[in-house]
Amino acid sequence: MTLKIGELKTDVATFRNLEIVLGRVEEEWEEPLGPTPMPSITSLRKWDYKLLSRYKPFYLPFCDLCCLCTFGKCDLTKDKKGACGIKMDAQQSRIVLLACCIGAATHTGHAREIVEFLIERFGRDYPLDLGDQVALEAPNIRLVTGIKPRTIGDLEEVLDYVEEQIAHLLASTHTGQEGNNLDFESKVFHAGMLDHVAMEVADIAQIAAFNFPKGDPEAPLAQLGLGVVDLSKPVILVIGHNVIPSVYIVDYLNETGLKDEVEVCGLCCTAHDITRYSDRAKIIGPISWELRFIRTGVPDVIVVDEQCIRTDVLDEAMKINAPLIAASEKACRGLPDRSNDPVEEIVEDLVSGRQKGVLILDMDKIGEVAAKVAIRLAPKRKKFKALPSVEEIVEEAKKCRNCGFCQKACPNSLPIPEAMARAKEGDLSKLADLYDYCIACGRCESACPSGINIITMMVKSSERRIKNEIFNVRVGRGPIQDTEIRDVGRSIVLGEIPGIIAFVGCANYADGGHELVEMAEEFLKRKYIVVVSGCAAMTIGMYKNEEGKTLYELYPGNFDAGCLVNVGSCVSNSHISGAAIKIANIFAKRPLRANYMEIADYILNRVGAVGIAWGAMSQKAAAIASGFWRLGVPVIVGPHGAKYRRMLLGRKERKEDWYVYDARTGKKVYVGPVPEHLFYAAETKEEAMVMAAKLCMRANDTTKGRAIKLTHYIDLYKKFYGKMPDDIHLFVRRLADIPITMKDEILAELKKKGWKETEIPDPTLIEELVRVKEE
Amino acid sequence: MKFEPYQTAEIPGPLKAIPIERPQTVAGIIRNAKRPIVIIGSKIFDVAPERTIRDIIEISREVGAEIVVTGGINRKFEELGVKEFRSMPAMELADRLRDPGWKGFDGKGNYDLAIFVGFRYYYAWLILSGLKHFSPDGFRTLSIEPYYQPHATFSLYNMKIDAWADYISSIKESLKRG
Numbered sequence: 047m048t049l050k051i052g053e054l055k056t057d058v059a060t061f062r063n064l065e066i067v068l069g070r071v072e073e074e075w076e077e078p079l080g081p082t083p084m085p086s087i088t089s090l091r092k093w094d095y096k097l098l099s100r101y102k103p104f105y106l107p108f109c110d111l112c113c114l115c116t117f118g119k120c121d122l123t124k125d126k127k128g129a130c131g132i133k134m135d136a137q138q139s140r141i142v143l144l145a146c147c148i149g150a151a152t153h154t155g156h157a158r159e160i161v162e163f164l165i166e167r168f169g170r171d172y173p174l175d176l177g178d179q180v181a182l183e184a185p186n187i188r189l190v191t192g193i194k195p196r197t198i199g200d201l202e203e204v205l206d207y208v209e210e211q212i213a214h215l216l217a218s219t220h221t222g223q224e225g226n227n228l229d230f231e232s233k234v235f236h237a238g239m240l241d242h243v244a245m246e247v248a249d250i251a252q253i254a255a256f257n258f259p260k261g262d263p264e265a266p267l268a269q270l271g272l273g274v275v276d277l278s279k280p281v282i283l284v285i286g287h288n289v290i291p292s293v294y295i296v297d298y299l300n301e302t303g304l305k306d307e308v309e310v311c312g313l314c315c316t317a318h319d320i321t322r323y324s325d326r327a328k329i330i331g332p333i334s335w336e337l338r339f340i341r342t343g344v345p346d347v348i349v350v351d352e353q354c355i356r357t358d359v360l361d362e363a364m365k366i367n368a369p370l371i372a373a374s375e376k377a378c379r380g381l382p383d384r385s386n387d388p389v390e391e392i393v394e395d396l397v398s399g400r401q402k403g404v405l406i407l408d409m410d411k412i413g414e415v416a417a418k419v420a421i422r423l424a425p426k427r428k429k430f431k432a433l434p435s436v437e438e439i440v441e442e443a444k445k446c447r448n449c450g451f452c453q454k455a456c457p458n459s460l461p462i463p464e465a466m467a468r469a470k471e472g473d474l475s476k477l478a479d480l481y482d483y484c485i486a487c488g489r490c491e492s493a494c495p496s497g498i499n500i501i502t503m504m505v506k507s508s509e510r511r512i513k514n515e516i517f518n519v520r521v522g523r524g525p526i527q528d529t530e531i532r533d534v535g536r537s538i539v540l541g542e543i544p545g546i547i548a549f550v551g552c553a554n555y556a557d558g559g560h561e562l563v564e565m566a567e568e569f570l571k572r573k574y575i576v577v578v579s580g581c582a583a584m585t586i587g588m589y590k591n592e593e594g595k596t597l598y599e600l601y602p603g604n605f606d607a608g609c610l611v612n613v614g615s616c617v618s619n620s621h622i623s624g625a626a627i628k629i630a631n632i633f634a635k636r637p638l639r640a641n642y643m644e645i646a647d648y649i650l651n652r653v654g655a656v657g658i659a660w661g662a663m664s665q666k667a668a669a670i671a672s673g674f675w676r677l678g679v680p681v682i683v684g685p686h687g688a689k690y691r692r693m694l695l696g697r698k699e700r701k702e703d704w705y706v707y708d709a710r711t712g713k714k715v716y717v718g719p720v721p722e723h724l725f726y727a728a729e730t731k732e733e734a735m736v737m738a739a740k741l742c743m744r745a746n747d748t749t750k751g752r753a754i755k756l757t758h759y760i761d762l763y764k765k766f767y768g769k770m771p772d773d774i775h776l777f778v779r780r781l782a783d784i785p786i787t788m789k790d791e792i793l794a795e796l797k798k799k800g801w802k803e804t805e806i807p808d809p810t811l812i813e814e815l816v817r818v819k820e821e
Numbered sequence: 822m823k824f825e826p827y828q829t830a831e832i833p834g835p836l837k838a839i840p841i842e843r844p845q846t847v848a849g850i851i852r853n854a855k856r857p858i859v860i861i862g863s864k865i866f867d868v869a870p871e872r873t874i875r876d877i878i879e880i881s882r883e884v885g886a887e888i889v890v891t892g893g894i895n896r897k898f899e900e901l902g903v904k905e906f907r908s909m910p911a912m913e914l915a916d917r918l919r920d921p922g923w924k925g926f927d928g929k930g931n932y933d934l935a936i937f938v939g940f941r942y943y944y945a946w947l948i949l950s951g952l953k954h955f956s957p958d959g960f961r962t963l964s965i966e967p968y969y970q971p972h973a974t975f976s977l978y979n980m981k982i983d984a985w986a987d988y989i990s991s992i993k994e995s996l997k998r999g
Binding site for chain 1: 833
């Protein structure tokens with residue numbers, strides 16, 4: 047608010063043209079401010095150290111060296127120190143912190159861009175209305191900053207804080223700063239916490255301003271897959287994560303009556319978000335579908351915003367004669383800035399081919415340029431909208447020298463040479479077989495000395511299948527309703543709903559995306575709450591049962607047992623952490639405002655939630671995971687996730703690691719290894735499923751709840767391992783914990799191990815939360 | 822190429838595995854270990870012919886090594902008629918192997934030689950790297966995969982599956998000869 051006074055006379059002086067700018071007025075919020083508003087990078091260090099004393103880092107160095115300064119390269123093998131004194135454990139945690147800072151900064155930059163844009167369009171006072179059922183609109187923001195945001199303008203202060211903290215975290219990675227691995231790890235957690243705040247800012251702002259579904263369990267279904275595009279129409283492909291350019295494309299098509307004339311389809315999270323905005327938009331698929339779809343030649347124009355977009359997208363666009371429009375300052379891609387040029391001139395240059403791509407930062411122009419270019423180019427591009435013929439593919443295969451470089455370059459070591467040998471003889475079936483397991487990164491092509499277009503060959507070999515790649519995915523619903531939390535909070539905390547399993551992250555799968563579907567279905571059938579987001583949410587929609595239905599058509603979208611909840615894009619992951627926070631606040635009435643440690647302690651000990659990021663690839667995924675860790679939510683990654691360089695592993699046999707305070711008495715009580723790990727890279731989907739069921743156990747489970755959770759853990763273990771797990775005695779506290787149907791065999795196991803009953807406390811790791819201390 | 826990392830861009834060093842060309846040398850390393858453990862990953866059935874899996878089991882038995890399978894391949898192992906083996910996720914096992922205080926599966930103390938086979942290349946690469954840097958003195962790793970694994974203490978080299986099967990068979994024969 048600005049107060050202007052022409053002239054003010056006082057006893058002391060006369061002021062002319064006085065202008066007083068008032069900052070944010072402290073909002074009325076009856077909840078008192080908690081102990082850690084806007085925590086600094088050390089405010090929650092005590093909590094982090096509690097976690098790290100249980101879940102110790104196990105580092106898996108990718109590289110033996112440090113090459114971050116000119117002292118180096120330094121050899122850090124085993125106990126060697128670098129020139130600055132750093133050792134390998136600290137160096138690894140430093141790299142993890144850098145990755146998480148990149149991830150958090152990316153979401154923060156994204157959020158800042160959205161907030162600034164929306165303030166410019168709608169004004170600072172635009173309300174953050176997330177619907178009647180979502181009164182607790184910003185659990186992460188309230189928890190971390192102590193701010194209860196009411197308008198989009200209120201989010202600026204939140205971002206100011208996050209940006210400042212990320213600067214401090216990055217500074218701590220400089221040569222000669224932080225040197226202790228556990229302090230680096232604490233800062234990793236801080237980066238993750240900030241990341242969830244930033245994601246929440248981005249998503250609640252766009253939900254409110256663009257009227258995305260507001261926690262609607264019955265959000266509509268959207269079309270998904272390579273086969274969903276109407277090839278008779280001009281096609282605009284949008285790629286990335288920031289939906290603003292896509293919104294303007296849709297708006298332009300709607301306003302000009304062209305909405306039925308042009309196809310708008312997307313890849314990655316922009317695709318998720320554009321289907322939250324437009325019922326006509328379609329999703330092609332996750333990041334792995336980028337090369338595949340571009341190589342089909344179908345897109346007439348490609349619009350890229352930010353994050354996880356192939357950096358060679360211009361080269362790929364040029365191969366199919368489709369112009370590229372870059373729409374983000376963060377990814378200009380060497381293109382000329384045409385933001386200030388007349389639309390018709392830009393269109394003419396792109397249609398004529400004088401320019402292969404342009405940078406446009408004026409959102410008002412993007413919709414018009416993209417639509418006009420697509421409409422004018424589509425008829426001219428028909429010859430590019432076809433894959434090579436089978437004969438051409440066979441000829442291409444004959445260039446193969448069987449050197450094997452493709453297989454060695456492939457992240458999944460796929461048997462490409464074998465498939466190529468068959469293709470030479472006209473049999474494309476082996477190439478088609480690779481389709482399910484290929485992540486379409488294109489490293490094979492880069493490695494090929496003969497320049498063979500291996501991805502194109504795979505796509506051609508799978509052409510018939512691709513045409514039938516038509517699925518349904520539920521549109522991202524955004525937050526979990528407060529009423530849903532009230533309904534299920536009790537069952538989750540007492541353990542009667544066996545757990546919340548969140549399938550999140552990217553599509554870097556070691557053995558194909560179908561594994562994710564198998565896992566999701568297993569937990570849905572077992573009545574877990576299954577929550578999904580991002581690329582994982584797309585992958586889960588890409589497989590049908592015998593009746594032709596995807597999991598989204600088989601399971602309802604409520605936040606309840608046996609339901610499949612798609613929250614939306616990457617930034618919607620904040621609603622998953624938000625749901626855990628809401629359980630602590632809405633159900634358990636724990637103070638929320640700036641009260642991080644208590645809420646995290648509650649979640650760690652009571653909320654049986656586990657994340658599975660089966661194809662996690664990015665730095666953003668690292669930051670998202672670390673935000674969950676600090677909240678006490680374990681995360682399992684797939685085999686490629688081992689490349690994040692360190693695990694956070696508990697040791698179940700070390701009894702001393704698994705004590706908590708009983709908040710009623712202050713007595714220290716052994717509760718068993720629950721949850722056993724905080725970050726863990728599974729080798730197979732079977733291992734991940736068993737581990738997920740196990741990690742849902744929490745110290746506070748009632749005997750009934752523990753019996754239900756044990757049933758699933760033991761049942762899954764027996765299903766995949768063929769026998770009883772050998773650690774049941776660590777999870778049975780009382781005889782009443784034993785599932786009735788397994789009583790005899792469990793009792794036999796317990797007898798073998800010399801098991802004794804233990805107490806079930808009111809668990810906390812925080813001494814200050816003890817209500818009555820023992821004398 | 823023989824002693825280069827199998828996957829492109831997995832550039833190792835400065836400390837790299839000692840490559841071993843002769844099966845007899847491998848047999849000697851295994852024989853000289855006081856407490857060897859054989860860790861068999863989930864990819865073993867994708868990579869190895871059945872005779873090789875049986876050879877690996879025989880190698881373990883020959884020197885009294887504990888066999889641990891990872892990744893939930895227990896049932897397939899039992900189908901081979903193998904009864905005496907342990908099961909543990911690879912990450913959990915690796916975390917314990919680096920701990921000199923771990924008592925092992927039999928309570929007699931940690932192992933001095935961990936033999937790895939049947940893993941995804943990069944997954945084993947990372948575990949072996951963790952053990953290379955953070956395991957106690959005297960602990961060694963041996964990769965008997967059909968490729969060079971540079972973070973192991975000792976490794977075989979890149980070879981075709983048939984040649985590898987013969988190599989593993991020769992290790993077994995060498996151990997049997999004593």
